[in-house]
Amino acid sequence: MINKDRKDSLYYIQVFKYLLFFVFISTVISPTAAQGNLLIYPKRLVFEGRNNIEKLILSNTGKDSAVYNISFIEYRMNETGDLKIISKAEAGLNSASSHVRFFPRKVILGPYESQKIKVQVRNTQSLEDGEYRSHLYFRAEEDEGALRKKSLTKKTTMSVKLKAVFGVSIPCILRKGINTTKVSISDLELIQLPKLENVLQFNLKRTGNMSAYGDFIIKYITPNNKVYEVAKMQGVGVYTPGNFRTLKVKLQKPDKLSFNKGAFKIIFTANESKKILAEARLML
Structure with missing residues (x-):
């Protein structure tokens, strides 16, 4: 034994x-x-x-x-x-x-x-x-x-x-006690940098009595509704007493595509789970 x-x-x-x-x-x-x-x-x-x-x-x-x-x-x-x-x-x-x-x-x-x-x-x-x-x-x-x-x-x-x-x-x-926290995503903006790099900037806003913490997935939707995952961030938090955080996420552009039409969809989920806490969309 x-x-x-x-x-x-x-x-x-x-x-x-x-x-x-x-x-x-x-x-x-x-x-x-x-x-x-x-x-x-x-x-x-x-x-x-x-x-x-x-x-x-x-x-x-x-x-x-x-x-x-x-x-x-x-x-x-x-x-x-x-x-x-x-x-x-x-x-x-x-x-x-x-x-x-x-x-x-x-x-x-x-x-x-x-x-x-x-x-x-x-x-x-x-x-x-x-x-x-x-x-x-x-x-x-x-x-x-x-x-x-x-x-x-x-x-x-x-x-x-x-x-x-x-x-x-x-x-x-x-x-x-009871967690009253809610989050939202706002102020989305696509920033094009030198060397053809693309960054999506947005604010994660928090209200309530506790911190927000979770994972981001950013998807690009083409005009003909094809969906590509272009970025992922895990372990993103907005700690109390702060109520918002500005994020800049570098995007991975699929080959032979340009981000001049279509839309971006951002999904914020509870850490290591599929529970959606907030989502937002930016039309191009």
Whole structure:
């Protein structure tokens, strides 16, 4: 009979293979967050209803050991979708960090090794209805053990070495109460750039008490009603308290076609589902 340690080992191997598969096929459609040699699955945590425990899988795809410190960081999203770090509370932006705990807070991963992080919601009884959001931040550090080993094999010298330190973050969202959020798509415009590139610009508008999050599919419909998928975006959000976001999407023009007649159809669906949240059409 396979013991518990061997079961855990097989589980991590399967998860690691799964993460690598998605990284190779596309960083756009992958459900992982990735930077450097660190992969994180899933790339977004949402606690709502009775769901109060989630697990993250961290995987090191590099050939060297890696050390990551985990903490919370607070962001505000602007109208172009960029995230700005904030250091103090802002109106309409509720932090989740004081209501969520995780373990461990520091992870040391050997080459091609994975580890599970437990994330749990607590102290939510007195919370008012609405959405609370923080970001879990994974910051790379030097492996102290590796540095100590190097220092023993070399003579003591004074030197200065600059090395880039990266971090990656994922949203951690706590929702309480009924979700009243609705979204709409407006202000569609086709922009033609040099070198025959085409970009569709539009606004994603949000109303209600919680963030909007989902996937876009853009289709081109010819004058004789042939349909071509010309763009896809996954994991697009409008975070509270913001109420709209401007997007610019590069289009893949089918061979021997021009975007001077016909129409574009934009469909926004709930993340990783077929539930339509909003759609719009631009006649050319």
